Amino acid sequence: MISFRGFGKTYGKQQAVRNLDLNVRAGEVVALLGPNGSGKTTSLKAAAGLVKPTTGVVLVGNPGQPSSEPDARRCLSFLPQRVAFQDSLSGQEVLNFHRQIRGVDAAHAAAALGVASLNGAVARAVSTYSGGMLQRLGLAVALLPDAPVFLLDEPTAALDPDGLEAFYKVIAKSRADGRAVLFTSHQMGDAERLADRFAILVDGVLVADIAGREMKDRLAERGNMRLRVPSLDASTLAGLRVMAPDAVFTDGELVVRGPAGMRPRVIELILARGHQIVDLVAEDGRLDDLYREMVGPQREPR
Numbered sequence: 001m002i003s004f005r006g007f008g009k010t011y012g013k014q015q016a017v018r019n020l021d022l023n024v025r026a027g028e029v030v031a032l033l034g035p036n037g038s039g040k041t042t043s044l045k046a047a048a049g050l051v052k053p054t055t056g057v058v059l060v061g062n063p064g065q066p067s068s069e070p071d072a073r074r075c076l077s078f079l080p081q082r083v084a085f086q087d088s089l090s091g092q093e094v095l096n097f098h099r100q101i102r103g104v105d106a107a108h109a110a111a112a113l114g115v116a117s118l119n120g121a122v123a124r125a126v127s128t129y130s131g132g133m134l135q136r137l138g139l140a141v142a143l144l145p146d147a148p149v150f151l152l153d154e155p156t157a158a159l160d161p162d163g164l165e166a167f168y169k170v171i172a173k174s175r176a177d178g179r180a181v182l183f184t185s186h187q188m189g190d191a192e193r194l195a196d197r198f199a200i201l202v203d204g205v206l207v208a209d210i211a212g213r214e215m216k217d218r219l220a221e222r223g224n225m226r227l228r229v230p231s232l233d234a235s236t237l238a239g240l241r242v243m244a245p246d247a248v249f250t251d252g253e254l255v256v257r258g259p260a261g262m263r264p265r266v267i268e269l270i271l272a273r274g275h276q277i278v279d280l281v282a283e284d285g286r287l288d289d290l291y292r293e294m295v296g297p298q299r300e301p302r
């Protein structure tokens, strides 16, 4: 449905994206992650037919066509990172206008409006909208068309918790309906909740393309268990470190890093040595941490 093939984009001397190969199939939701300036918007715009590739091609639809072709444009809907509408129109008028040009029926439009939940502001001129309200209107417009391909650039940036819930539902339905969804986000929580796959761009280069299941396994591998243990002798700690080399014990708290499957053996060993466990919390690894490891040291956008 969306297929980047050796896609590259150079602005003057600036190489924004290099040799990107990435596919999003029907019924798949893919998160495109990466630091500021890493080439996410450029890639999405290329898929939307708004940026001309310097190298390679981006195919959209089924059968895939170059994204600049009218047939490809018809089968996609794009949410830009920064939306702009005509100030004098009301939110409702903006929606009606887009509903008509995309030939969408009223019931479908009502569902898209649910995400925007502009709290009665739909009758007001867009010029009076707050930044978040504008973003929400933009998202409602992007979700309007019954398009097989959604390209959403930071769709959750301005959503409050209710808007987020509504958006999660729309994406779940899009997946069930067999749409291909490619979205960018800096919110790892949203990416984790929404995506079937994670693609990470750093300096315009794809450094990871990981399926959700593999990501879950990787996160489970780097989980932590924290146990409150009033006392722990040196030989028990040494025994634990055979299983979990970086287990640490300070001030009555034992922290054991490693996969979930190891945890029962850790507990058994502590109890078998006659120690008490008074409290226990286990947590999976976090996508933020894994992301930071993959992206490498923080740097300024180029």
Ligand SMILES: Nc1ncnc2c1ncn2[C@@H]1O[C@H](COP(=O)(O)OP(=O)(O)OP(=O)(O)O)[C@@H](O)[C@H]1O
Binding pocket: 011, 014, 015, 016, 034, 035, 036, 037, 038, 039, 040, 041, 042, 043, 081, 301, 302
């Ligand atoms: N029209 C343009 N002209 C020149 N350089 C551009 C243009 N658009 C983007 N760039 C450059 O291309 C690189 C990638 O930009 P892009 O907007 O794709 O990043 P991004 O990953 O979407 O960043 P962010 O997370 O901040 O939205 C940046 O270095 C940016 O300065």
Ligand SMILES: [Mg+2]
Binding pocket: 040, 041, 042, 081, 153
């Ligand atoms: Mg961007």
